[in-house]
Amino acid sequence: MTEGNGLMLELKDVHTFYGSIEALKGISIDVREGEIVTLIGANGAGKSTTLRSINGLNHPRRGSIRFEGRDITNASPHSVVKMGIAQSPEGRRLFPRMSVHENLEMGAFQRADRKGIREDMDRVFELFPRLQERRTQKAGTLSGGEQQMCAIGRALMARPKLLMLDEPSMGLAPIFVERIFETIVEVNKQGTTILLVEQNALMALDVASRGYVLETGTVALADEAKALRQNEQVRKTYLGED
Amino acid sequence: MAIRRRTGFLDPVRERVEVLERRVLGDDAGPVARRTFNRGLSAVIVGFLGMLILAPLYGFSVAAILAWLVFVVLYVPPWEVIPRVGRFVRPLLALSLAATYPFYALNMFTIPIFGAFPDVATGVKMLVFAMMAIGLNIVVGYAGLLDLGYVAFYAIGSYTVAWFASIQFAHQNIHFWPAGVPSSLPGIHISIWLLLALAGILTAIVGVIIGLPTLRLRGDYLAIVTLGFGEIMPQVARNGDDFFGTGFNLTNGPNGITPIDSPGFGSFTFLAGHGSFFTPDRLFFWTAILLVLFTVFCSLRLRDSRLGRAWIAIREDETAAAAMGVPLMRTKTWAYAAGAFFGGIAGGYYASFKSATFPGDFFFNISVLILCMVILGGMGNIWGVMVGALFLEYLDSEGLANTGAWLNSNLGLNIDVPKYEFGIFGLILVVVMLFRPQGLIPSARRKAEFEVGVHDEPLYNATHG
Structure with a gap:
């Protein structure tokens, strides 16, 4: 039934807490196969928490999360990765003392097919030639943009069905931001579904097919990306237009 | 990629060593040659200091000289450049030294203070x-x-x-x-x-x-x-x-x-x-x-x-x-x-x-x-x-x-x-x-x-x- 409409990920009324603070107050989100879906919203709206709820780092207290028809609400992070959800976390979180190459290998930690891993490594280097130049360098010594590439590359090494990107443009020079977004579109064209969390709403809505606007732990708006771009309120609040 | 160099009281010594190294090896010596030179130099210094301090205190010791020679053989030559077997030389030498220790333990020299x-x-x-x-x-x-x-x-x-x-x-x-x-x-x-x-x-x-x-x-x-x-x-x-x-x-x-x-x-x-x-x-x-x-x-x-x-x-x-x-x-x-x-x-x-x-x-x-x-x-x-x-x-x-x-x-x-x-x-x-x-x-x-x-x-x- 879920396969019929290509529904890949489904969050239903998810409530997630940090201690006694309710960070998500009932969020429902759908991601269909092949889409780029973006979550936009201000700081503290619950975007990263949503990702942490999905990948098992913070289990929701109420509600359900289903991936490809299977319930993953209380799944452990490693089993979520195994099912095909990889992420480039907020702030990148590379292993600073490991080389670029080792970081990418860590991304493929759950896989055992050496040949496939090598293919994906080549694919990542094709997407980011810069990483190939720096493959023996310690990840902690890369520039911000390179680190972001490494983080995305590392997530791709899991050969995920769903790739979750948390603020890939954060702290990057505009030239890098553009490059990163081009890559996101490219990866999506190669068949990976993407859930994109962004503060840079303009760029995010440009590449996404659908979007959700989060406000203080709830979904304030949900629509096609194009429609959201036209939306009066979104333009005022998130795109800085009058 | 900024490498933070620790500054310390040994820095002037390091600089002298670098000058000496350039004079001996030339400006474009490879890292192996430079490392070997440095190790050789420190081995010589250790040996010299040993002679200077130990010999007057404890007398001339054949065992100490032999120990120093073993140390030189272990430490100085760039064994690791030998393909395949090179990296096993040091561990194997050290292992055989350890395994034969009971035979020469009683013939060893006295370490100062220890x-x-x-x-x-x-x-x-x-x-x-x-x-x-x-x-x-x-x-x-x-x-x-x-x-x-x-x-x-x-x-x-x-x-x-x-x-x-x-x-x-x-x-x-x-x-x-x-x-x-x-x-x-x-x-x-x-x-x-x-x-x-x-x-x-x-x-x-x-x-x-x-x-x-x-x-x-x-x-x-x-x-x-x-x-x-x-x-x-x-x-x-x-x-x-x-x-x-x-x-x-x-x-x-x-x-x-x-x-x-x-x-x-x-x-x-x-x-x-x-x-x-x-x-x-x-x-x-x-x-x-x-x-x-x-x-x-x-x-x-x-x-x-x-x-x-x-x-x-x-x-x-x-x-x-x-x-x-x-x-x-x-x-x-x-x-x-x-x-x-x-x-x-x-x-x-x-x-x-x-x-x-x-x-x-x-x-x-x-x-x-x-x-x-x-x-x-x-x-x-x-x-x-x-x-x-x-x-x-x-x-x-x-x-x-x-x-x-x-x-x-x-x-x-x-x-x-x-x-x-x-x-x-x-x-x-x-x-x-x-x-x-x-x-x-x-x-x-x-x-x-x-x-x-x-x-x-x-x-x-x-x-x-």
Whole structure:
């Protein structure tokens, strides 16, 4: 039934807490196969928490999360990765003392097919030639943009069905931001579904097919990306237009 | 990529050396030539200083010159450039030096202040502690989990061997391939070799049992729980002669369990030895070398395995490791089990060597001592940890007494130096942390931590999402 409409990920009324603070107050989100879906919203709206709820780092207290028809609400992070959800976390979180190459290998930690891993490594280097130049360098010594590439590359090494990107443009020079977004579109064209969390709403809505606007732990708006771009309120609040 | 160079009082010396190096080798010498030059220079300086200071004090010593030559052969030539076999030259040379140590131990020269070289029995202790330190290194150095109760694993290993190779359970009469034990002797007597394996496995299982509830904790909390565990163990051993008032004597209380069977084969035991060549100490020493080799081999294989990579990932960034699909609990538990395994074997072997085990052997200070060995040598690097362990255990059993005797006789004092053992170890640790925080021989990864401008950013902030 879920396969019929290509529904890949489904969050239903998810409530997630940090201690006694309710960070998500009932969020429902759908991601269909092949889409780029973006979550936009201000700081503290619950975007990263949503990702942490999905990948098992913070289990929701109420509600359900289903991936490809299977319930993953209380799944452990490693089993979520195994099912095909990889992420480039907020702030990148590379292993600073490991080389670029080792970081990418860590991304493929759950896989055992050496040949496939090598293919994906080549694919990542094709997407980011810069990483190939720096493959023996310690990840902690890369520039911000390179680190972001490494983080995305590392997530791709899991050969995920769903790739979750948390603020890939954060702290990057505009030239890098553009490059990163081009890559996101490219990866999506190669068949990976993407859930994109962004503060840079303009760029995010440009590449996404659908979007959700989060406000203080709830979904304030949900629509096609194009429609959201036209939306009066979104333009005022998130795109800085009058 | 800015490399922060440490400035220090040796800097002017370094600059001179660099000038000299350029003059000798030319401007475009390769790194191998430069390294060899530097090592040769330091070997010459060490030899020269040795002659200058030692010869007038102790007289001319052939053994000292030979030792210096061996050091030069080991240290200076760039053995690693020889393809394939090159990287084995140094370990093999060092190994053969260690294995033949009983033959020349008595002919060695006297080290200034430290006195004579350790005797072979002390060598056994040093090797046992090296094994434990390498085991703890898996937990602390690889996986980055602070364990302050490692002595508990040592205790479990010791008591496992003690139970099954002594007359502790006198109403039993089980014999299984013991060496040199008459079949009329009551108690359980199982071959020490089997017991070592059993001690390792049992200790690993206990490690898992302890690990499962505690490894959910992070950092300081884990340290506190392991500390408690390390405190509980000797108390159980001390009070285990009357379990819950049932009269069941498990550990023989403060009197400990002694004697314990010796390792051996058939009627041949290590304790009796064989002639003047196979003395008990030599037999125990060589077996200890084999056990250390086994530990080093396993430890290196583990480090380079998938599991080893997962440990390093957890140490670097636990949350990121989880997001990459590293199962945290399982991976940490394996680190605990592996560390406990070697601690158990080492403890069991040591009990058999001493032919005794007492609750007093397993106090908190031993945990700290082993942890010091790991930190002093360089966390994560097996060779460093080994050097740290050998050195500290040598100080513990002989060195401090010798040094004290030297101090007292030369300065006319009357101090019982070994009494201040832990103060001295603390001082050594403080000095090392100040001047070489990465340890004496750090692992390449740890070294990067201190040299290259790598820093952790506080990332996922739990207070807002």
